[in-house]
Amino acid sequence: MKSRSFLLPLTLTACAVAALTSHAEIRKWTSKAGTSLEAEMTGVDVAARTISLKKTDGSVITIPIDALTDADRDFAAAEWKKMQSAPAGAPAAPASAPAAAPKAATKGALPAPTGAPAPPRPALTITPVKGFKVPAAADYLRGVQKTRPRLIHAAAGWEYLKGQASSNPVAGKMLENLKAGGEKVLEAPELTRIFGEMRSTVTPGSKALFRMATLGALNFVDGDPRWKERGVRELIAITDPTVFTNWYVDEPEVLADFLIAASLGYDYFRDGLNEQQATAVRTYMVEKGIGALAAHLEGEPMPESARGRAPGTSASKAPAKGAAKKADGPEQPDVEHMAGAAALILAAICLADEEPSAAKTAVDAAAKMFGAGMQMFAPAGIWPEGMEAGETVLDYAIMVMQTLKANSGSDFGFSLLEGIPQAGLARVHLVGPTNQLFNYGDTNSTALSRAWVSTWLAGAHGNMGTKALTAGTAPGADTAHLNLAGHFMYFNPHAAGDGTPDSLDYTSPGALVAAHRTGWDKDALYIAVKGGDNSFVHNQLDLGAFVLDAGGTRWGIELGEESDRAPGFTSTDRNKRYELYVEGTAGQNTLWMEGNQEFDAKAAVVMAHSTPALAMSVIDLGKAYSKPAKDALRGVMITRGDKPQVLVQDEIGVKNNTHVVWTMHTRAEVSADGKKAVLTDKGRTLHATLLSPAQASFSVGEPPEPTNEQMKKLTGIRVLKVDLGTTKGDHTIAVAFALDEAPAEAPVKPIAEWAPKR
Numbered sequence: 001m002k003s004r005s006f007l008l009p010l011t012l013t014a015c016a017v018a019a020l021t022s023h024a025e026i027r028k029w030t031s032k033a034g035t036s037l038e039a040e041m042t043g044v045d046v047a048a049r050t051i052s053l054k055k056t057d058g059s060v061i062t063i064p065i066d067a068l069t070d071a072d073r074d075f076a077a078a079e080w081k082k083m084q085s086a087p088a089g090a091p092a093a094p095a096s097a098p099a100a101a102p103k104a105a106t107k108g109a110l111p112a113p114t115g116a117p118a119p120p121r122p123a124l125t126i127t128p129v130k131g132f133k134v135p136a137a138a139d140y141l142r143g144v145q146k147t148r149p150r151l152i153h154a155a156a157g158w159e160y161l162k163g164q165a166s167s168n169p170v171a172g173k174m175l176e177n178l179k180a181g182g183e184k185v186l187e188a189p190e191l192t193r194i195f196g197e198m199r200s201t202v203t204p205g206s207k208a209l210f211r212m213a214t215l216g217a218l219n220f221v222d223g224d225p226r227w228k229e230r231g232v233r234e235l236i237a238i239t240d241p242t243v244f245t246n247w248y249v250d251e252p253e254v255l256a257d258f259l260i261a262a263s264l265g266y267d268y269f270r271d272g273l274n275e276q277q278a279t280a281v282r283t284y285m286v287e288k289g290i291g292a293l294a295a296h297l298e299g300e301p302m303p304e305s306a307r308g309r310a311p312g313t314s315a316s317k318a319p320a321k322g323a324a325k326k327a328d329g330p331e332q333p334d335v336e337h338m339a340g341a342a343a344l345i346l347a348a349i350c351l352a353d354e355e356p357s358a359a360k361t362a363v364d365a366a367a368k369m370f371g372a373g374m375q376m377f378a379p380a381g382i383w384p385e386g387m388e389a390g391e392t393v394l395d396y397a398i399m400v401m402q403t404l405k406a407n408s409g410s411d412f413g414f415s416l417l418e419g420i421p422q423a424g425l426a427r428v429h430l431v432g433p434t435n436q437l438f439n440y441g442d443t444n445s446t447a448l449s450r451a452w453v454s455t456w457l458a459g460a461h462g463n464m465g466t467k468a469l470t471a472g473t474a475p476g477a478d479t480a481h482l483n484l485a486g487h488f489m490y491f492n493p494h495a496a497g498d499g500t501p502d503s504l505d506y507t508s509p510g511a512l513v514a515a516h517r518t519g520w521d522k523d524a525l526y527i528a529v530k531g532g533d534n535s536f537v538h539n540q541l542d543l544g545a546f547v548l549d550a551g552g553t554r555w556g557i558e559l560g561e562e563s564d565r566a567p568g569f570t571s572t573d574r575n576k577r578y579e580l581y582v583e584g585t586a587g588q589n590t591l592w593m594e595g596n597q598e599f600d601a602k603a604a605v606v607m608a609h610s611t612p613a614l615a616m617s618v619i620d621l622g623k624a625y626s627k628p629a630k631d632a633l634r635g636v637m638i639t640r641g642d643k644p645q646v647l648v649q650d651e652i653g654v655k656n657n658t659h660v661v662w663t664m665h666t667r668a669e670v671s672a673d674g675k676k677a678v679l680t681d682k683g684r685t686l687h688a689t690l691l692s693p694a695q696a697s698f699s700v701g702e703p704p705e706p707t708n709e710q711m712k713k714l715t716g717i718r719v720l721k722v723d724l725g726t727t728k729g730d731h732t733i734a735v736a737f738a739l740d741e742a743p744a745e746a747p748v749k750p751i752a753e754w755a756p757k758r
Helices: 014-023 070-085 155-167 169-187 204-221 225-238 252-272 275-298 335-351 356-377 387-408 420-429 452-461 484-489
Strands: 027-030 036-045 050-055 060-064 513-517 526-530 546-550 553-556 591-593 605-610 614-620 629-639 645-666 669-673 676-681 684-692 698-701 718-739
Touching: 027 070, 036 070, 155 169, 155 204, 169 204, 169 225, 169 484, 204 225, 204 252, 204 484, 225 252, 225 275, 252 275, 252 335, 252 387, 275 335, 275 356, 335 356, 335 387, 356 387, 356 420, 387 420, 387 452, 420 452, 452 484, 513 605, 513 614, 513 629, 526 614, 526 629, 526 645, 546 645, 546 684, 546 718, 553 676, 553 684, 591 629, 669 698, 669 718, 676 698
Parallel strands: none
Antiparallel strands: 027 036, 036 050, 050 060, 513 526, 526 546, 546 553, 553 645, 591 645, 605 614, 614 629, 629 645, 645 718, 669 676, 676 684, 684 718, 698 718
């Protein structure tokens, strides 16, 4: 696998890379087994106790520190000290972006750390997607340890965390809170089956995952025998066919959570099971977990054994719900696919020695899907289905990457694959000054909910700008997913300190999303805009949509989700779903051209520019409107300084007579008078000025009333509109926004002239 240094646009720092790599040297490294190689040290994973070595051919490998000779371990420790003391550098943009990101723009633009700063970010050698070799199925099983534990952490990893809990006050307090949460689990009954559809993220499967992770961490770090005793009981309960006939085989994420929970439980508490119990647990995992998830990923009928049917009952001949049909060929993985693939890989590593055939079945079904999905974060750390979906995928993927490192010292380069290091940066920039997420996509969430993902990303790539990790509070017995256990298991010095963002802007050519702000204070002006990929069946038709923050208020909002269970909705015919206002183009802050955007359209940033005075991004929406328009561009520009403002400008070439409407949804009160509009909310006012076209004016409307049970009533929502009526030809729609006073008016400049010529 070839690797190259990759300058992340407006993200990771070029100067820091140079400073660190200048201290490294190509030298001979020798293992305790006597093998050697020529390489330079490029990084350290403290929690996993591994180092990254760049060989003379440019490839990067990761090896356990404990596998080295004492002399090489001492040398690695000295190099790590140099890395930690190296100064952070200034951000740089690639050749495709005209200028470097600003270190500061206006007063208070970049936040000063409120506590101890995080260590300087390490040097990273990013592997571009085009140069990445996806691991084969068999690769996942080659390095599996013969001893337990082996999932997420091996024994050395748990010892490291035990040391952190003793020496670091935050880690120590976190362990106290985790123990308090563990006590609540001890007081609660074991999980039992709940009937009905699993419509939220808090399910029996996600609860089981939390319990197994919590009890396992406490077992290895605290050592009280009660944790193991309860862990064994919980494991037996969730694999008891009289309690759980199956693991909700028609709900792939719930099923995946159960299989991961059982895998953790079996790995962590195997020595607490007798052989009869161990055999029963493995049998259930293989039949109800591996068999069912493999059917989902491969588009096969659900096995009778996975459903727990009575003897003689025939299995369905239809593919498993949510599965890809084989005739369709390889498809883009979605959240459910990635959850299933991760669960299968973890189960395979758990059972590799005792159930080798089932382990092979699991990785054969998962490897290709997992590898394809990991590449979809490129180039800028954004999952195509949205930030909430991307966070879910990362949560599952991190468990796999951490487990691979714990076993062989290498995660096959996934953690340095283009898009994965940038994901931490996206999590910083796509949360606005109002502390609300740019929640595009089919979601009602306004915040990221799996903060332990940021904890791991900081440890893997350095802290991109998140606040220092706190000890949290004691979780309850019905908590879902890793939660506090995740923070503790991934605890690292980078997450324990305050990070400082390098730039006010997040943008680069090819990216799916761009974000710009005037500062990091709560009153800052902020705009985020998206391209994306409409071909994902769960995505909304929202290419070009934006959100807008100013003065502590989110003025331009996302409407959330309605339902992907609309009457007639299937993965091959989405027409019914996109009749729903919130799911179709009409319910987005974008252009509506007499109907929905194209179902298979894609859009990305085609131009990005940033200086201390202003920043801009341009998205090509031509494919979204390919039928009514010959071309379509959306540009956003933010002007910093004493009188900051935002400009949203659209340039469209309409082919034939078509009704065109520009829209922005808001919770504010809105009054419109010709080319001026005033939005009022919480005592603040946002002024909008329509700069172009000359004959157009603002109007104010409301979302439509629900016409069926699937549509939600949008109470308190107004729609600011620029309605061009039925028109054709070339048009420029330019709307400027400023807080508390009307934005300065200036001649409208074509988007092609926005960035200075080089």
